[in-house]
Amino acid sequence: MGVGIDVENLNAWYGSTHTLQDISLNIPANHATALIGPSGCGKSTFVRCLNRMHETNPIARATGIVKMGDVDIYQDANPVEIRRRVGMVFQRPNPFPTMSIYDNVASGLKLNGFRNRAILDETVERSLRAAALWDEVKDDLKKKSGASLSGGQQQRMCIARALAVDPEVLLMDEPASALDPVSTSKIEDLIFELKRQYTIVIVTHNMQQAARVAENTGFFLNGKMVEFDSTHKIFTNPKDKRTEDYITGRFG
Amino acid sequence: MPTNPFHTPPPPQDFAATDPPVQQRSRRVRLNRMRRHLWNHVVTGLAVLSTVIVIAPLVAILAYLIYKGASSLNLAFFTHIPAPVGELGGGMANAIVGSGMILAVASVLGIPVGIGAGVYLAEFGRGGWLAAAIRFTADVLNGVPSIVMGIAIYSLIVMRQKHFSALAGGVALAIMMVPTITRTTEEMLATVPHAIREAAYGLGVPRWRTVLSVTLKTASPGIITGCMLAFARVAGETAPLLFTAFGNQFWSLRLNQPIAALPLQIYVYAISPYDEWHRLAWGGSLVLIVLIMVSVTLVRIYANRGVLKGAS
Numbered sequence: 001m002g003v004g005i006d007v008e009n010l011n012a013w014y015g016s017t018h019t020l021q022d023i024s025l026n027i028p029a030n031h032a033t034a035l036i037g038p039s040g041c042g043k044s045t046f047v048r049c050l051n052r053m054h055e056t057n058p059i060a061r062a063t064g065i066v067k068m069g070d071v072d073i074y075q076d077a078n079p080v081e082i083r084r085r086v087g088m089v090f091q092r093p094n095p096f097p098t099m100s101i102y103d104n105v106a107s108g109l110k111l112n113g114f115r116n117r118a119i120l121d122e123t124v125e126r127s128l129r130a131a132a133l134w135d136e137v138k139d140d141l142k143k144k145s146g147a148s149l150s151g152g153q154q155q156r157m158c159i160a161r162a163l164a165v166d167p168e169v170l171l172m173d174e175p176a177s178a179l180d181p182v183s184t185s186k187i188e189d190l191i192f193e194l195k196r197q198y199t200i201v202i203v204t205h206n207m208q209q210a211a212r213v214a215e216n217t218g219f220f221l222n223g224k225m226v227e228f229d230s231t232h233k234i235f236t237n238p239k240d241k242r243t244e245d246y247i248t249g250r251f252g
Numbered sequence: 253m254p255t256n257p258f259h260t261p262p263p264p265q266d267f268a269a270t271d272p273p274v275q276q277r278s279r280r281v282r283l284n285r286m287r288r289h290l291w292n293h294v295v296t297g298l299a300v301l302s303t304v305i306v307i308a309p310l311v312a313i314l315a316y317l318i319y320k321g322a323s324s325l326n327l328a329f330f331t332h333i334p335a336p337v338g339e340l341g342g343g344m345a346n347a348i349v350g351s352g353m354i355l356a357v358a359s360v361l362g363i364p365v366g367i368g369a370g371v372y373l374a375e376f377g378r379g380g381w382l383a384a385a386i387r388f389t390a391d392v393l394n395g396v397p398s399i400v401m402g403i404a405i406y407s408l409i410v411m412r413q414k415h416f417s418a419l420a421g422g423v424a425l426a427i428m429m430v431p432t433i434t435r436t437t438e439e440m441l442a443t444v445p446h447a448i449r450e451a452a453y454g455l456g457v458p459r460w461r462t463v464l465s466v467t468l469k470t471a472s473p474g475i476i477t478g479c480m481l482a483f484a485r486v487a488g489e490t491a492p493l494l495f496t497a498f499g500n501q502f503w504s505l506r507l508n509q510p511i512a513a514l515p516l517q518i519y520v521y522a523i524s525p526y527d528e529w530h531r532l533a534w535g536g537s538l539v540l541i542v543l544i545m546v547s548v549t550l551v552r553i554y555a556n557r558g559v560l561k562g563a564s
Contacts, residue, residue: 053453056450094450098469143560161451162454
């Protein structure tokens with residue numbers, strides 16, 4: 001089951017650039033939450049703070065409270081364990097090129113020392129089915145490299161890989177921006193299915209996509225969160241003038 | 253078709269007014285195309301020529317070695333130790349085995365150290381003063397003449413032990429292998445996209461595990477090539493072995509005793525005044541180059557065995 005995330009006064013820096021300023025919001029469990037905003041507004045940095053990926057860059061720094069259930073991930077946990085609870089799907093598909101499809105999906109478990117074949121087999125099948133890729137790849141699981149799939153298939157494989165470690169939260173940083181419309185709609189259908197089991201945070205440049213998949217939407221601008229509300233409200237009756245300007249395409 | 257209110261169609265253009273007349277244009281187009289084709293052939297020709305220049309010396313050396321050396325190769329060459337002066341026959345069995353032992357010592361010591369240093373440079377020390385120092389040292393070490401390496405190991409190991417040894421030879425060659433392996437490892441790791449590391453971090457894989465099982469594995473074809481280059485280079489080295497392994501006319505399989513090596517044996521035989529020994533030196537050279545080629549090829553085949561369909 002998914003878990004909710006409460007963010008309070010999150011600040012993040014890249015070197016001396018203050019990329020996130022006092023972000024506070026509640027992301028409800030088992031819902032999809034979309035983050036929109038122009039390029040460079042900090043939404044990617046924000047999701048990268050939710051699994052402490054931000055700090056893998058040596059010049060990056062973050063402060064604030066991010067509560068995942070009862071755990072403050074910046075106080076009570078080590079980053080590696082947090083990343084097992086929070087799956088991440090990146091903008092460009094990033095399969096492990098030397099691994100087969102099977103090993104790619106199983107990598108989260110295998111690289112953490114898990115060796116039970118029967119459970120691995122079962123997890124790989126379940127994850128690939130959940131990512132709607134099983135039927136397309138089941139015959140070449142161990143024969144083909146993960147990098148041999150098409151872009152859309154690679155991205156669904158990356159989703160399966162993230163699901164295989166059984167996370168509670170799934171972060172998606174523009175998961176469909178490098179894909180064609182058919183693959184995009186497959187990914188969106190998938191998000192619909194997945195939010196029954198996982199809490200989903202999705203960064204997107206595509207406002208129709210936000211409207212289609214997410215219950216709540218946050219609008220980011222210049223490192224600040226301008227507005228956070230139900231998706232319906234944001235797109236039909238935003239409170240802030242800047243939000244309205246952005247969603248009607250008057251800037252950004 | 254839906255009309256887009258923001259789209260203003262471009263004004264119709266009168267191409268006939270701006271373009272040159274058809275007759276004139278087609279001549280210019282034809283000339284242009286001829287020039288492009290000519291250049292295409294010239295540049296392709298240069299590339300082929302360079303390839304031939306690169307391959308020619310190898311083929312020439314190999315052909316000459318076969319011409320001069322093949323006749324002295326027989327079963328005895330591979331099974332007997334050198335015969336005393338004046339006696340015909342004899343072989344280089346001890347030198348072949350000795351070279352194998354020295355190179356095994358060198359590889360066991362040099363490859364892990366070289367790869368380890370490369371991993372440090374690429375993954376952990378990026379931008380630090382220590383990394384800069386290691387990189388500088390590796391580059392200088394790469395330029396140290398091999399005879400100097402031999403003398404250095406002579407004073408560090410041989411003088412202390414009071415005798416020459418296979419181990420000292422192996423250490424000298426290992427130190428010569430390290431810089432090449434370190435720099436190739438570093439460069440190959442740098443070509444692994446950051447997105448692949450992030451994929452592993454995102455799955456909760458610790459950093460050390462990511463380096464071992466993801467980054468190194470992705471870069472392994474290049475790293476193996478680097479190791480093979482280093483191996484092939486030191487396999488033919490004579491100078492660092494003169495004061496370390498020293499050479500041996502008899503069988504020895506002990507690491508703490510002087511040992512024969514192919515390059516040493518070739519050197520000794522080649523400068524000797526005896527025709528029979530000259531013949532053996534040619535045979536030894538042929539065997540040395542063939543053994544290097546075979547071992548490099550075998551490693552390559554072994555390294556490629558698990559590559560999957562469509563792996564990049």
